[in-house]
Amino acid sequence: MRDVCVIGLGLIGGSLLRAASAVGRAAWGATDSEADAAAASADGFDASTDVAAALRRAGEQDALVVLAVPLPVVGEVLREVGKHAPGCLLTDVTSVKAPVLASVRSFAPDARFVGGHPMAGTAESGWRAGNPALFGGAAWVACVEDDTDLAAWAEVARLALDVGSHVVPLTAAAHxxxxxxxxxxxxxxxxxxxxxxxxxxxxxxxxxxxxxxxxxxxxxxxxxxxxxxxxxxxxxxxxxxxxxxxxxxxxxxxxxxxxxxxxxxxxxxxxxxxxxxxxxQTPAGVRVSLTAPDARDGLRALGARGGRITAITEDVAIGEVA
Amino acid sequence: MRDVCVIGLGLIGGSLLRAASAVGRAAWGATDSEADAAAASADGFDASTDVAAALRRAGEQDALVVLAVPLPVVGEVLREVGKHAPGCLLTDVTSVKAPVLASVRSFAPDARFVGGHPMAGTAESGWRAGNPALFGGAAWVACVEDDTDLAAWAEVARLALDVGSHVVPLTAAAHxxxxxxxxxxxxxxxxxxxxxxxxxxxxxxxxxxxxxxxxxxxxxxxxxxxxxxxxxxxxxxxxxxxxxxxxxxxxxxxxxxxxxxxxxxxxxxxxxxxxxxxxxQTPAGVRVSLTAPDARDGLRALGARGGRITAITEDVAIGEVA
CATH class of the missing domain: 1.10.3660.10 (6-phosphogluconate dehydrogenase C-terminal like domain)
Structure with missing residues (x-):
């Protein structure tokens, strides 16, 4: 299982650091918030306020970097990604996808990026509000654009599946x-x-x-x-x-x-x-080969019909659609 | 305790017939719906499809008549009231108050009318959907106009209190x-x-x-x-x-x-x-004498401040307001 580096340790990032750790992944986090970093460390997690160091480590270990910061600071953190882990495997958990995609293209163009959005949350915020079960049963959108690297997409989907979500493949615009x-x-x-x-x-x-x-x-x-x-x-x-x-x-x-x-x-x-x-509705099973030439179209068509991916083997996404 | 005659035995009327009976009042109902009348009778209640007879009995026994029919047929039933129980003690449970007041003035002008609206309900309908606990904890608006008979108002408020609601005095317009x-x-x-x-x-x-x-x-x-x-x-x-x-x-x-x-x-x-x-908020207790010259103003002022009546003695309404 791929290592996970979570930037931002609020409700979503903090829940994800817990959930990824709980399924046995090596996972570390960093945040500008001293309070969240201290709380996460006190709870026994590998967390700091050194975002640059966390990103460098992710680059070195080819970890999956998850941006879990509020939309208004995504651009700023992407500059750090571009500087410290330019070619990293990258996703985010922000609630809007086209603007984040545009920011990635500006600030971290070499990252193997897949936009993500777990449809989970509460009115609470901060590390203390998080819990590893937050993503159970949720829809987790993993974006598929024409130039999406499907190996990267599968890595993001595996993380979402590992923490209990099902995966909905959509374009950023459709999301x-x-x-x-x-x-x-x-x-x-x-x-x-x-x-x-x-x-x-x-x-x-x-x-x-x-x-x-x-x-x-x-x-x-x-x-x-x-x-x-x-x-x-x-x-x-x-x-x-x-x-x-x-x-x-x-x-x-x-x-x-x-x-x-x-x-x-x-x-x-x-x-x-x-x-x-x-x-x-009662859904029927579907399989999309991730190595087929039209794999991106297949995934997006499944998402457009309201379908979901529920498992991924080495190169096949297995799902259901009504 | 005053007898109660409920016209209309759907969700609200059916629940009220049950609730009034449960607190020991003599109560009977009538409805145009043969299905509701049959279901209510089968459940042991005094129910029929003879609305005219139910109203005549209410007039004879000076019962409180409760109109629990949908707004579009209120006018039609009020004609029956004007014909069979013209001077009766009358209230309704409809969700709009000014149009009902206008209808009463047209079709049953001699009734001692107090507009009412229990803020309770479910998405269900019909006798089978009713239950005597429907009104527990609900706000029950009992209208106070310049010409409202306060003895009639107190009768309506007592019924609302008996079935577990608190009473909010308001004008029809404010409601x-x-x-x-x-x-x-x-x-x-x-x-x-x-x-x-x-x-x-x-x-x-x-x-x-x-x-x-x-x-x-x-x-x-x-x-x-x-x-x-x-x-x-x-x-x-x-x-x-x-x-x-x-x-x-x-x-x-x-x-x-x-x-x-x-x-x-x-x-x-x-x-x-x-x-x-x-x-x-923590409310404070209030008392409104129903025999005071400004009793109507006192009740309406209480309602306008978001207050409620929670008990009625012979001639004092006892309540609370924050």
Whole structure:
């Protein structure tokens, strides 16, 4: 099993250092946060604040470097990668993929990079919030671009599988479009709902029940995390926001004119059923040879159909799709 | 304890017939639904499909009549009330209050009417979905208008308290404005989110995690229930929708121009904290004499501050407010 070097020891990085160690991988971490480094060391992990040294060691040992830092500092850390481990095997766990890919091409162009995003997290942050089971059962997107090195892709996928996730192969663009819909839009609608609700004062808060609590829950997430992912995904998010605004505007017009909301409410009900039906499907097994000439297309087609990779042999990705 | 006559034996009416019976009140029900009437009778309750007879009996015994029918048929049932029990003690459990008040004034003007709304429910419907514990811990709005008969108000409040709810005194207008914010807007945003999410196809559904599941949960509610409450609250809902649309539009403009979403996200976080802080408050006890000349103002002021009534003696409402 390949060694793992985790840069950033917050919730995700800290959980990954624990999880990789737990499955028997040699793993070390580094972070700018003295508090996180001290806490990780105190818990018995190989952690320091010397990011340069950690990266050099990764370069020497051909370890898999995992960038687990917030999106706004990814560029800065990639400069360090370019300097101390220029040709390393590299992935990240950031919630937006196209901007990270662009940064890698600027700052660490020789890295064997595969964009990654484990769809796991909590509202907590920092080393203390982490746990090795964080990735169990989660979707872990591992990006496949036209120039992706499939051996590197398989290494990233193996790490994700080792820590309990299943792997979803997608392009960075397909990932960003999907998360704009199912993660970033929910966060922004929750923020507006929580604002409009609170504007109603004590009466509104006193009457708030489960529909309000459900609809505003993610508005409690730390604002800097929500800003990083939504602002960082601006290009993919704008058209999705416009789609939502168009539907909301049409609804408002219909309520004001005919008084009818059937179109909006029925479409929403169908959407809710689509998710329930999707989750109730019985998937069928698939195999993608990683050495076939069209392997990248095969992986991306699987991801585009909502499929997942659940195991990897030496050169075959084994998965399922409904 | 006053007898109770429940018209409509679906989820809410059926639960109330059970709950009122469970606390030892004489209670009977009637419904147009042969299935619900048969199911209620089979469960040992006094239930029939003869709404006119149930109402006449309520008039004769001065029972409290509870309208538990969907909003679209409230007017029709109120005509029956005006015909068979014109001066009865009357309340309802509908999710919108001003339109019901207007209907009562048209169709049963002599009823001693107090608008009501227990903030309880599930996505289920029909007699079989009911249970006597449905109202435990719920806010039950009991409306106080300038001409509300406070003896009738106290009767409605006592029923709500008997079945485990606390009572929130509000005008119909204040109720409708608040539920537009914390119930109807959440349902409509969830519908649009579920639609935009499903438009993302299998990739989006495969990546959907808790933010999407939370944000779309109420989109699974039966469309006719959501339509009844939102379309029925058109007057109060339109300005709230416009407030939300204004905030969403400003957010969209900010993302497109400066790329910044801090204002939206910070306001949402403050809104989420406002709810958490509201719920963490320690309330102080209050008493409102129901025979005082300003009793209606006192009750409404308590409700406007987010307070609640938790007990009623012969002529004093005892409650708490933070």
């Amino acid at each position: 960003d479009e999907a998360v704009a819909r199912i993660s970033h839009l929910p966060h922004l609608l929750a923020a507006v709902l929580a604002t409009v609700g609170a504007e109603g004062g004590p009466v509104a808060l006193a009457l708030a029940a489960s529909s309000y609590a459900d609809g505003t829950r993610v508005a409690g997430t730390r604002p800097e995390l929500v800003r990083a992912m939504t602002e960082g995904n601006r290009e993919a998010l704008l058209p999705v926001l416009d789609e939502a605004l168009g539907r909301l505007g049409a609804m408002r017009g219909s309520l004001a004119s005919t008084g009818g909301l059937a179109a909006t409410i029925n479409a929403g009900h169908e959407g809710a059923q689509a998710l329930a039906e999707w989750r109730a | 409708d404005e608040a539920v537009a914010r914390i119930s109807h807007l959440p349902h409509l945003l969830a519908a649009v989110l579920a639609t935009v999410g499903a438009e993302g196809g299998p990739v989006a559904l495969a990546l959907a995690a808790s933010s999407y599941a939370d944000g779309t949960r109420v989109a699974g509610t039966r469309p006719e229930l959501v339509r009844a409450m939102t379309e029925g609250n058109r007057e109060a809902l339109l300005p709230v929708l416009d407030e939300a649309l204004g905030r969403l539009g400003a957010m969209r403009g900010s993302l497109a121009s400066t790329g910044g979403l801090a204002a939206t996200i910070n306001a949402g976080h403050e809104g989420a904290q406002a709810l958490a802080e509201w719920r963490a």
